[in-house]
Amino acid sequence: MALLEIKDLYASIDGNEILKGVNLKVNKGEIHAIMGPNGSGKSTLASVIAGREEYEVTKGSVLFEGKDLLALAPEERAREGIFLAFQYPVEIPGVSTANFIKASVNEIRKHRGEEPLDAASMMRLMKEKLALVEMDKSFLSRSVNEGFSGGEKKRNEIFQMAVMQPKLAVLDETDSGLDIDALKIVANGVNKLHNEENAFLVITHYQRLLDYIVPDKVHVLLNGRIVKSGGKELALDLEERGYDWIKEELEAGAPQNS
Amino acid sequence: MMITANDVKSKLIENFNVFELNLQEDESNPIAEIRREALKNFEAMGFPTRRHEEWKYTPVSKYLKYDFEPRTFTDNGFAAKDALPDAAISGLRANVLVFVNGKFQAAHSDIIETDKFEFRDIASAINAEDPYLFSRLNAVIDREKDPFIWLNQAYMRDGAMIRIKDRVKLQYPIYLVNMELPSKGNYLDNVRHLIRVGDHCEASIITNYINRSGEDRNLGNYFTQVEVGDHSHLQFYTLQYELGNGLHIGNYEVQVGKESTFSTFFFSSDGRLVRNVSNIILRGEHSEGHMYGLYSLDGNDHCDNRTVIDHAVPDCFSNELYKGILDGNSVGVFNGKIMVRPGAQKTNAYQHNPNLILSRGATLHAKPQLEIFADDVKCTHGATSGQLDEEHLFYLRSRGLDAANAKALLTYAFAYEVVEKVKIPALREFLEKRIQGKLLIHD
Incomplete structure (x- = not known):
């Protein structure tokens, strides 16, 4: 059974249809990259998977470990093991990162029927994961994302992901606005967390991130549909040639899988 | 028969003699004259109606439908051990002064820093014809504005008179507990607090209001006068978490001397009717006024916060941040006025009033006001309301x-x-x- 199986998914926001029949299957242990030009529906796909309520699914299904994901509230999806790294992480003044993560981890543990972590174990877990994204302990006492630089916010997303240990992580343009050093840190975090039991869906505009996170599969999302899928070399093709050749191929009726 | 605010007023005036008799003050005491003059003024003004601009969103007469009687007994059923834990603040070491039903309770009070400030209860100060007390009673600044100030002056029964000597740094806050407990019937408690902070002082004062009204209503009418000397710092905290069904009117008149800082904090989260009126006058150059407020309302709470920061002299600074959280059918009122007097150049005054509206039934009235009579000043204000960000x-x-x-x-x-x-x-x-x-x- 696939970890994530999206079938013929249509979704709209404010009456505008953005996704127009997406099909995608992600197995445990795999890293998939979704690429596409602006406005192709990449972030919408991430939002629908995570459960953002402004998006209306008009057709199709999303199964997560065989369960109907679309029937679940965002928090239930998180507890089932889905994590979305935000393109624009939110600042929450007055709530310390440590308290926020504690609340989050314990909600997930509760869902799994586990006891809440005691303070010492929680601290150990957080320190260990901080090291992974090369963040200082002082981050924990700062308010969530408040006054963080763009790079710090993205690293904080990866840090949260590391602590929550999701089965499926969706990275929504995590590379945007990162300098090369921050990009390496983020990629390194993902690579260390990646194992045979989890999967990643990396949404990106640029091939750059894929130099550091090597995908098993690359999909091209165009006008709300996945129009081409291939191996990691497809990303390099896109970097070199842009998207126009795919559009031309489509118009010429060429096969969609290389 | 339905009781109206006018009935309440008539009865208060009618029964003034009985109240005076119960107090047993000396006939020759100058207080008698002060009370009678105040009563006359109260009679002339009457209770405010909706037509009064200052009371437009707080229809106080709606709440004055009980036969309020000024209380002259302490309480028949007061058990300190039952009620006082409500005022406990864990880990707080303080100079504690307890008032129950408007009357000082020596047995439950505890002054640690006896050498650093003078305390006298107002009732004793009246009887001793304390000159400081009378100087303050005769120097009410905002006397024309609010009938509740006159009501307080006519019917004041007790309160705290606190004087902090020059060059004193209090190590512990002064904690004023104001508790109103239910008695059979509807009572009016008029409490006067007088605070004088000398020059070169540092102190903090916490006032906590607790009203245990049940079916019978209590109306607490408080008037607090604060004088801050020169080169001093005073933090003044007000807690209103336990007002329940009670009605609470608080008037605060504050004068701040030169190069001093006065900071006020209002935390309100309860009460059938709560009205806080702060009138802060920066009357010494290079003084600062900081005003913080947080009203977090629910159910049928009604909370009206009014502040006036009066820049009377040049080179002063004021900053105001009042935040509101409104849920249920609650009503919040914020009125913040920045007054810059002629000649008060180089004034910096800021005001901000953001509100979070959590329900459809909640109502907020916000009114920032600027009255500026000087041309070299920096003043900003802003009031917003909104929901939580999706x-x-x-x-x-x-x-x-x-x-x-x-x-x-x-x-x-x-x-x-x-x-x-x-x-x-x-x-x-x-x-x-x-x-x-x-x-x-x-x-």
């Missing part, structure tokens, strides 16, 4: 927090901006817990 809620939910918890956490974050300004650690923790408790945040 994007913020989604962020928290995507991390596994349910909708109710996410909402609570964000509301807490909104409130925290005010709470973090509190400088007394035990008080700050108390407030954090109160706010978290109300919002049901899981620990």
Whole structure:
């Protein structure tokens, strides 16, 4: 059974249809990259998977470990093991990162029927994961994302992901606005967390991130549909040639899988 | 028969003699004259109606439908051990002064720093014809404005007179507990607090109002006069978490001397009718006024906060941040006035009043006012109201927090901006817990 199986998914926001029949299957242990030009529906796909309520699914299904994901509230999806790294992480003044993560981890543990972590174990877990994204302990006492630089916010997303240990992580343009050093840190975090039991869906505009996170599969999302899928070399093709050749191929009726 | 505000007024005036007799003050005491003059003024003004601009959104007459009687007994059923824990602030060491039903309770009070300030209860000060007391009673600045000030002056029964000597730094806050307990019947308690902070002083004062009205209503009418000398710092905290069904009117008149800082904090989260009127006058150059408020209302709470910061002289600074959280069918009123007198050049005055509206039934009336009579000043103000940000809620939910918890956490974050300004650690923790408790945040 696939970890994530999206079938013929249509979704709209404010009456505008953005996704127009997406099909995608992600197995445990795999890293998939979704690429596409602006406005192709990449972030919408991430939002629908995570459960953002402004998006209306008009057709199709999303199964997560065989369960109907679309029937679940965002928090239930998180507890089932889905994590979305935000393109624009939110600042929450007055709530310390440590308290926020504690609340989050314990909600997930509760869902799994586990006891809440005691303070010492929680601290150990957080320190260990901080090291992974090369963040200082002082981050924990700062308010969530408040006054963080763009790079710090993205690293904080990866840090949260590391602590929550999701089965499926969706990275929504995590590379945007990162300098090369921050990009390496983020990629390194993902690579260390990646194992045979989890999967990643990396949404990106640029091939750059894929130099550091090597995908098993690359999909091209165009006008709300996945129009081409291939191996990691497809990303390099896109970097070199842009998207126009795919559009031309489509118009010429060429096969969609290389 | 339905009782109206006019009936309440007539009865108060009619029964003044009985009240005076019960107090047993000496006939030759100058207080008699002061009370009678105040009564006359109260009679002339009467209770405010909606036609009074200052009371437009707080229809006080709606609440004056009980046969309020000024209380002259303490309480027949007062048991300190039952009621006092309500005023406990964990970890707070303070000079504690307790008032129950408007009357000082020596047995429950405890002054640690006896050598650093003078305390006298107002009732004793009246009987001793204390000159300082009378100088203050005769120097009410805002006397034309509010009939409740006159009502207080006519019917004041007791209160705290606190004088902090020059060059004193209080190590512990002064904690004024004002408790109103239910008696059979509807009572009016008029309490006067007088505070004088000398020159080169540092002190903090916490006032906590607790009203245990049940079916019978209590109306607490408080008037607090504060004088801050030169080169001094005073923090003044007001807690209104336990007002329940009670009605509460608080007038505050503050004068700040040169190069001094006065900071006020109002935390209001309860009460059928609460009205706080702060009139702060910066009358010495290079003085500062900081005004913080957090009203977090629910159910049928009605809370009206009015502040006037009066820049009477040049080179002063004021900053105001009042935040509101309104749920249920609550009503919040904010009126903040910045007054810059002629010649008060180089004034810097800022005011901000953001509000979070959590329900359809809640109502907010916000009115910032600037009255500026000098040309070289910097003044800004802003009032906003809005709901919780959906994007913020989604962020928290995507991390596994349910909708109710996410909402609570964000509301807490909104409130925290005010709470973090509190400088007394035990008080700050108390407030954090109160706010978290109300919002049901899981620990």
